[in-house]
Amino acid sequence: MKIIEQSFSSYIFSNYPNDSTHFSQKGHEQVVYFQDEATGLQAIVGIHDTTLGPAVGGVRFFEYQNERDALKDVLRLSRGMTYKASIAGLDFGGGKAVLIQKKGTTLTEALLRKYGAFIDRLGGHYITAPDYNTTMDHMVDIAKSTRHVIGLPAALGGSGDPSGNTAYGVYIAMKATVKQAFGTDSLAGKKIGIAGIGKVGYHLAQLLCQEQAIVYVADICAKRLQAITEVCKVEVVAAERLCSWPLDIYAPCALGATLNNETIPMLHCAIVVGAANNQLADQDRDGKLLLKKSIVYTPDFLANAGGLINAVTELEPKSQNLVKQRTEALYTICLDVLDKAAKTARPTQEVAEEMAIQRIQSIKNT
Known part of the structure; x- marks a missing residue:
C-alpha cells in the first residue's frame, strides 16, 4: 500500500485562474x-x-x-x-x-x-x-x-439509495426558480428537458410528470430511455439536440462541464436547473454567459444537495421527515440566492458561492 x-x-x-476571488485560492x-x-x-x-x-x-x-x-x-x-454542505446548512466539509x-x-x-x-x-x-x-x-x-x-x-442500517432525494431536491429547486422567473412555482405545462436519465434523472422525470409538466428526455443509453417511457409520458429527443430544444427549463443530469461557450449560445430556455455536478465548464465565463442570455441558473451544488442531505443521516441519524424538511428548505435558499443575484446583476453561481463561503468564514473567525 x-x-x-x-x-x-x-x-x-494555475488550472483555475478564475478562482482568485475565493478563499480556496490558498x-x-x-x-x-x-x-x-x-x-x-x-x-x-x-x-x-x-x-x-x-x-x-x-x-x-x-x-x-x-x-x-x-x-x-x-x-x-x-x-x-464544501459549498454544497455549507449552503444547505449541514455541519460537514467537502x-x-x-x-x-x-x-x-x-x-x-x-x-x-x-x-x-x-x-x-x-x-x-x-x-x-x-x-x-x-x-x-x-x-x-x-x-x-x-x-x-x-x-x-x-x-x-444505511440511508439507502440517495438518488430519489437528490431528484426531489432538484424538483424543489425547479419550483423555486420558476417562482422567481414566472411568479408562480407551478410546473404544470412547463416544457422541461432532462439531459441524462440515470437514477436521478429517472426519479426527476416521474416527479415532473406527476405535476403535469411536458417532459423531454435524452440519454446515450437506449435502455434508460425505454425504462422511463414505460412509466412516464415523455418525449425522447436525440442527446445532441436537447440542448437547443425549445424549453422552459433545461436540466443537465449527467456529467459536468456541459454548459460552456459552445452550448450556452445554443440554449433555447428560460431556466437551467439540474442534478449534474460542475455544470459550468468555466464558472466565471459561463456564469456570465448565462446572465447575458437572461437565463436563470440555479447553481448545481445547491440544486442537487438533496442527496447529501439524505446520506449524512447515517452520520447524524434523523427521521426521514426531517430529511424531507431539510430538502424542502432548499426552496427558500434558492429564492434567496436568485433574489440577491437579480438585485445585484451578478451570476447566481458567484452569489451562492459567496453565501457558502461566508458561513464557513464566520465559523473560522469565531
Whole structure:
C-alpha cells in the first residue's frame, strides 16, 4: 500500500485562474494519491475544507484521459462539496475521491477493500460515498475495511439509495426558480428537458410528470430511455439536440462541464436547473454567459444537495421527515440566492458561492 501526499497549491490554481476571488485560492487542505499494483487501484482524494466538520463526498470510477484530468476533476468536485454542505446548512466539509479506470480495471471486492483501507488511514477526515459508476453495493465492500463510508443499503442500517432525494431536491429547486422567473412555482405545462436519465434523472422525470409538466428526455443509453417511457409520458429527443430544444427549463443530469461557450449560445430556455455536478465548464465565463442570455441558473451544488442531505443521516441519524424538511428548505435558499443575484446583476453561481463561503468564514473567525 502506498500513500503519497503533496502540496498542490501552485499546480491547482494555475488550472483555475478564475478562482482568485475565493478563499480556496490558498489550496485544498489535503490532496492524496493512492495506488495498489495488485488490484490495479489508482485513486486521488481531495479534502477541500473541514471547518464545518469532516469532509464528505462520493467516489467516482471514471476513465480519465490522463492523471492531470483526474486531479482537476477531484479538485473541482471536492470544492463543490464544501459549498454544497455549507449552503444547505449541514455541519460537514467537502471532499471527493476518484478511482481512475484503466483498461482491465474493474471494481472488484479486492480493489474496493483496498480503497477502504486507504480511506481508513485518513482517520475520518474524509468520508466516502457513492458517486458516478459506484453504488451502494460497492460501499458494502468498502465498509469491510473502514467505518468512514456512507450510502449503505437501508437493510444494513444505511440511508439507502440517495438518488430519489437528490431528484426531489432538484424538483424543489425547479419550483423555486420558476417562482422567481414566472411568479408562480407551478410546473404544470412547463416544457422541461432532462439531459441524462440515470437514477436521478429517472426519479426527476416521474416527479415532473406527476405535476403535469411536458417532459423531454435524452440519454446515450437506449435502455434508460425505454425504462422511463414505460412509466412516464415523455418525449425522447436525440442527446445532441436537447440542448437547443425549445424549453422552459433545461436540466443537465449527467456529467459536468456541459454548459460552456459552445452550448450556452445554443440554449433555447428560460431556466437551467439540474442534478449534474460542475455544470459550468468555466464558472466565471459561463456564469456570465448565462446572465447575458437572461437565463436563470440555479447553481448545481445547491440544486442537487438533496442527496447529501439524505446520506449524512447515517452520520447524524434523523427521521426521514426531517430529511424531507431539510430538502424542502432548499426552496427558500434558492429564492434567496436568485433574489440577491437579480438585485445585484451578478451570476447566481458567484452569489451562492459567496453565501457558502461566508458561513464557513464566520465559523473560522469565531
